[in-house]
Amino acid sequence: GQNIDQPTEMTATEGAIVQINCTYQTSGFNGLFWYQQHAGEAPTFLSYNVLDGLEEKGRFSSFLSRSKGYSYLLLKELQMKDSASYLCAVTDSNYQLIWGAGTKLIIKP
Amino acid sequence: ETGVTQTPRHLVMGMTNKKSLKCEQHLGHNAMYWYKQSAKKPLELMFVYNFKEQTENNSVPSRFSPECPNSSHLFLHLHTLQPEDSALYLCASSQRQGEAYEQYFGPGTRLTVT
Numbered sequence: 572g573q574n575i576d577q578p579t580e581m582t583a584t585e586g587a588i589v590q591i592n593c594t595y596q597t598s599g600f601n602g603l604f605w606y607q608q609h610a611g612e613a614p615t616f617l618s619y620n621v622l623d624g625l626e627e628k629g630r631f632s633s634f635l636s637r638s639k640g641y642s643y644l645l646l647k648e649l650q651m652k653d654s655a656s657y658l659c660a661v662t663d664s665n666y667q668l669i670w671g672a673g674t675k676l677i678i679k680p
Numbered sequence: 681e682t683g684v685t686q687t688p689r690h691l692v693m694g695m696t697n698k699k700s701l702k703c704e705q706h707l708g709h710n711a712m713y714w715y716k717q718s719a720k721k722p723l724e725l726m727f728v729y730n731f732k733e734q735t736e737n738n739s740v741p742s743r744f745s746p747e748c749p750n751s752s753h754l755f756l757h758l759h760t761l762q763p764e765d766s767a768l769y770l771c772a773s774s775q776r777q778g779e780a781y782e783q784y785f786g787p788g789t790r791l792t793v794t
Contacts, residue, residue, distance in 0.1 A: 575722065602780040613684070613770065613785035614723075621780065658723070662780045667736075670722040 573597045575671035577659050582677045583649055591644045591657050591674045599664020605633055605644045606658040608673065614658055617644070646676075654678045682706050684786035686771050692792045693761065701756040701789050703771030709784070711777040712754040714746060717768040717788070729754065730777040761793045 574596045583589040595603070602621040606614040620626055620635035620642060632645040644657055656673040663669055684705045693699050705712065714726040728736035729748040743765075745757040754771055768790050772783040 579720070604782065613787045615785070616782040619780070619782060660723075666778050666780060668725070668783070672720055672722045 573661075573663060573669045575659055575661060575669055577657075577671040577674045579672070580675045580677065582679060583646075585649055585651060585678055585680050587649050588645065588647050589649060589676065591646070591659075591676065593642045593644070593659035593671060595640050595642070595659070595661045595669070595671075597661050597663045597669055600637060601662040601664065601666055603633075603635055603642050604660045604662070604668070605642075606660065608656045608658060610655070617657075649678050651678050651680070684771060684773055684784050686769075686786035686789055688789060689787065690790045690792075692794060693758070694794055695761060695763075697761075698757070698759040700758065701769055701771075701791075703754040703756075703786055705752055705754075705771075705773040705784070705786075707773055707784060709773035709775055710751050711774045711781075712748060712751070713772040713774075713783065714754065714756050715770040715772065717770055723770070727756075728777055735777060758791075761791075763793050766791055766793045 577593045605617040607617050608614040618633040625634045630647045635642045656675045658673045659671040660668045687702045711730045713728050716724040726740045727746040732748050743760050747755040768788045770788045771786040774781040774783045
């Protein structure tokens with residue numbers, strides 16, 4: 572079957588760095604997405620990786636290793652507004668999005 | 681309005697009621713999606729429409745009935761629901777299905793079945 576694993580919850584301190592991991596086992600691979608979802612709001616797109624390596628976008632970076640079926644989202648200089656759930660999703664060989672259950676990130680002052 | 685809108689934002693209905701959820705996208709996209717989001721579970725894809733044609737129906741019970749009259753509008757008709765159908769229902773759109781385009785989500789309808 573197809574499976575996406577990510578930690579259920581993480582806690583970090585304002586101003587620090589946090590890494591949210593995602594491992595996947597899917598039928599084929601056509602890219603990996605990260606979305607941010609604040610409580611009671613819609614998920615919003617953060618990043619897309621299809622090639623191995625690190626993509627940097629401001630305070631957020633996303634890394635992909637296709638051979639290991641692994642990605643992480645790195646958040647630097649954490650702010651209170653970064654408290655949210657972070658969803659990992661993989662596009663399989665049929666271009667269907669397979670979603671993880673999300674990681675709830677709690678930022679403490 | 682811009683982006684993806686959904687109405688109503690909150691809905692409480694009895695098990696014998698009939699109601700409809702509405703989604704509208706102002707992005708010029710050709711694919712639209714219905715998802716169910718329950719606490720601590722992955723997003724569950726329910727239906728997909730690509731250029732107004734239904735392309736996915738992921739074993740969704742018949743008490744959920746989608747309708748896509750054009751590329752900008754999507755409805756989810758609900759009847760004789762069960763309490764376990766209580767969840768957040770999200771609509772999304774993308775340029776088209778079949779390639780790795782990012783999806784844009786609406787704010788969702790929080791549905792409670794009593």
